[in-house]
Amino acid sequence: MTKWNQNAEIEWAGLPVSIHRYESQPTAKVAPIILYLRGTAFQQNGVRDREVPIGQVFSHAGSIVVEADYGAASGNLFPQAMECAFAALTYLSSNRKRFGSARSPLFVAGDEAGGNVAAGVALKARDQLPGELRGQILLSPMIDPMMASKSFRRADEIGMREKWSDGWSHYLRSACGFQHPYAAPCLCSRLSGLAPALVVTSEDDPLHDEVVNYADRLEASGVSVRQKIFPKGAGWTGVYKGGQGNWMAGLSAEFKGFVETLSE
Structure with a gap:
């Protein structure tokens, strides 16, 4: 069973930010460190669930x-x-030995809204922490605030259209937000030089089209990309409500393959 501990509290903009570690036993001497950013459509009020x-x-x-x-x-x-998330990445970059090894490769990962933030963090890391980020893991990231893709029509089927619409409206409340590449990575015109990416979606995912489009643009810009599209019915869309599914073993295999490729 994975344990949960609050291992640190960093300061960002004069405010405390809690950092939690999933306490499983690493299987490698130099285990990867992953900064994980969960989703909830930009509407979370704190990390309450333990796992x-x-x-x-x-x-x-x-x-x-x-x-x-x-x-x-x-x-x-x-x-x-x-x-705030970038400050957490910077902290991990400077304090790897506290969590793993000084040689532990550093990744950023996020699903849904957290995937958007992870993509923005990867962009900023390229610009301000070159060479520090080994990879980015984007799990059905909310990339396009226009929500106009063909696949997005399925959002009503899983009851997410209103939540995503409200989430985008809240997140991009600032005047500059809508056009900023860190906020809406699909609008970024310079994707070269980013850390390698593992990009995941499913055939029945409303975010499928924008996710695949972003992965294709990353690859066209010279970024190493590993794509995984789960079949319809694998339960992948359940991640939007914190659920499990038949995808868990597949995601584990894809992640291990991604890390192994980067180690070659």
Whole structure:
């Protein structure tokens, strides 16, 4: 069973940000450290659940999973949420030995809204922490605030259209947010030089089209990309409500393959 501890509290903009570690036993001497950012459509009011399936998958796969509560301090607003998460990444970069090894590769991962923030953090890491981020793991990230793709029509089927619409409206409340590449990565015109990416979606995912489009653009810009599209019915869309599904073993395998490829 994965345990949960609050291992640290960093300061961002004069506010405390709690950092939690999933306490599984790493299987490698130099285990990857993953900064995990959970979703909830930019509407979380703090990290209350002790375990979520995405974090469990990475933890059980032998990684050190560190989750930052970026939403509570930032109010889930741009740019505050992204800057808060980036501060957590900077902290991990400077304190790897506290969580793993000084040689532990550093990753950022996020699902849904957390995937958006993770993508923004990866962009900023390229610009301000070059060479520090080994990879980015984007799990059905909310990339496009226009919500106009063909696949997005399925949002009503899983009861997420209104929640995502409200989430985007809240997150992009600032005047600059809508056009800023860190806020809406699909609008970024310069994707070269980013850390390698593992990008995951499913055939029945309302975010499928925007996710695949972003992965294709990353690859066209010279970024190493590993894509995984789960089949319809694998239960992948259940991640939006914190559920498990048949995808967990597949995600673990994809993640391990991703890390192994980067180690070659």
